[in-house]
Amino acid sequence: MLTIEQLEEQLNDFSPSIRRDALIQLSQQAARGEIPLPDPRPEVNIHFHSFFSFNSGGWSPSRIAWEARKYGLEVAGIVDFDVLEGMEEFLEAGDLLALKTVVGLETRVFVPEYADKVINSPNEPGIHYFMAQGCWRQGSGVRGQGSEGTLQNMRRTARDRNLQVTERVNEYLGDVVLDWERDVLPLTPSGNATERHLLLAYDRKAREVHGERAPAFWAGILGLSETEARALMSDTAAFHENMRSKLIKFGGVGYVPPASGSFPTLEEAVRIIRSIGALPVTTWLDGTSEGERDMMANLDLFTSKGVVGMNIIPDRNWNIASPEEKAVKLAKLREAVEAARAFDLPLSVGTEMNRPGQPFVDNFAAPELADYVDEFVRGAQFYYGHSLLARWADFGYFSEGAEAAFEDDRHAKNRFFAEIGAAARPSRELYERLRERAGSWEPHGLAESLPVPPS
Numbered sequence: 001m002l003t004i005e006q007l008e009e010q011l012n013d014f015s016p017s018i019r020r021d022a023l024i025q026l027s028q029q030a031a032r033g034e035i036p037l038p039d040p041r042p043e044v045n046i047h048f049h050s051f052f053s054f055n056s057g058g059w060s061p062s063r064i065a066w067e068a069r070k071y072g073l074e075v076a077g078i079v080d081f082d083v084l085e086g087m088e089e090f091l092e093a094g095d096l097l098a099l100k101t102v103v104g105l106e107t108r109v110f111v112p113e114y115a116d117k118v119i120n121s122p123n124e125p126g127i128h129y130f131m132a133q134g135c136w137r138q139g140s141g142v143r144g145q146g147s148e149g150t151l152q153n154m155r156r157t158a159r160d161r162n163l164q165v166t167e168r169v170n171e172y173l174g175d176v177v178l179d180w181e182r183d184v185l186p187l188t189p190s191g192n193a194t195e196r197h198l199l200l201a202y203d204r205k206a207r208e209v210h211g212e213r214a215p216a217f218w219a220g221i222l223g224l225s226e227t228e229a230r231a232l233m234s235d236t237a238a239f240h241e242n243m244r245s246k247l248i249k250f251g252g253v254g255y256v257p258p259a260s261g262s263f264p265t266l267e268e269a270v271r272i273i274r275s276i277g278a279l280p281v282t283t284w285l286d287g288t289s290e291g292e293r294d295m296m297a298n299l300d301l302f303t304s305k306g307v308v309g310m311n312i313i314p315d316r317n318w319n320i321a322s323p324e325e326k327a328v329k330l331a332k333l334r335e336a337v338e339a340a341r342a343f344d345l346p347l348s349v350g351t352e353m354n355r356p357g358q359p360f361v362d363n364f365a366a367p368e369l370a371d372y373v374d375e376f377v378r379g380a381q382f383y384y385g386h387s388l389l390a391r392w393a394d395f396g397y398f399s400e401g402a403e404a405a406f407e408d409d410r411h412a413k414n415r416f417f418a419e420i421g422a423a424a425r426p427s428r429e430l431y432e433r434l435r436e437r438a439g440s441w442e443p444h445g446l447a448e449s450l451p452v453p454p455s
Helices: 004-010 016-033 061-070 085-097 147-173 180-187 195-222 226-233 235-247 266-275 295-304 323-342 373-393 400-406 409-424 428-437
Strands: 039-050 075-082 101-112 125-131 280-281 311-314 345-350
Touching: 004 016, 016 061, 016 085, 039 061, 039 101, 039 311, 039 345, 039 373, 039 400, 061 085, 061 195, 075 085, 075 125, 075 373, 085 101, 101 266, 101 373, 101 428, 125 311, 147 180, 180 195, 180 280, 195 235, 195 428, 226 235, 280 295, 295 311, 311 323, 311 373, 345 373, 373 409, 373 428, 400 409
Parallel strands: 039 075, 075 101, 280 311, 311 345
Antiparallel strands: 101 125, 125 280
């Protein structure tokens, strides 16, 4: 019989059936009281990257769901770059574990109005990281919408760019050469290799080719002494970030600038996201770029295009060693949250976990976050409320029923979905009762009529 630790490791296997069997066994042990699972606490993380894009621990959607349930997150969510491969697995894992789950997709879009300004993609004017949050289906089901094809194009664009990066870096590194099929793709379960997979692959390849002389090799590449390189390599996160800066990002030897038409426009992305029943969500970096300096103007534009939420990664905006930088970032964080309040945009927050050293969940007890914690939790409950009703009651945020019920009253609409997300307790009974009510919702009194089993 496998130990709990062995089953947890199987949750990261590239075989879906092995992951599924391991999760079932763990859930059964928990049901028998052999693994204690706590009640949910007022903490959330709805921005975990899974191994379908890149997770620093190699965690699958099932592993993330299990760890979230074991910790006691109120709501957990995965967000992967350009793919929804982990969506069904994560939502089903949440159903099995009685965990509130949401799924997002992160990509990049072009914003014509900011064509000459950097927004949140450093050194790339007009390019903006953007999200679909509360995803629950992949196809639009609407002839001519083309969402599935566009999602495939997003993935293809990212793949083509990374192939170009690999070709340029291979040429620069000399004898440390990656073979895409042999060295890169085996690092990911679905072929969605990212920049971070490339960094891991180059790190491994250099050790394979140069062995104990790998620090000397990287010293020459990164412009360091061998002693500095050896020390840097002992900190994987710092080492890979240094590699990324030198080899891949703007100014690096492998940098590939965005080509015209590389990314969908903001308007196209909003249309695509709505066509799959998800919510268009803008993302905020740190408020220091020209495009983010005036967040009221920024959000005025984005909401006019159909954005209904905003994503923040809190840890990188307060957990900072430099007092001067921290003071600036904290002031910018306050400006961003206050702007989101002004535009009634529910917040989506999390820690990413796509780089070693990032915490499993934000420090909700940190004094620097005290003014925002309730909104962070409330935002996650909002996205869960939408996901729950979209999946089981045909009453998602943009459904005909919700549009008729709330018309232009976004404040009331947001409050309703947040209240649903807070009150609901995931269970098979709840899902069945929601199914029974699908299509029969009344425009008023929806929160009171939701069948919520006792917790």
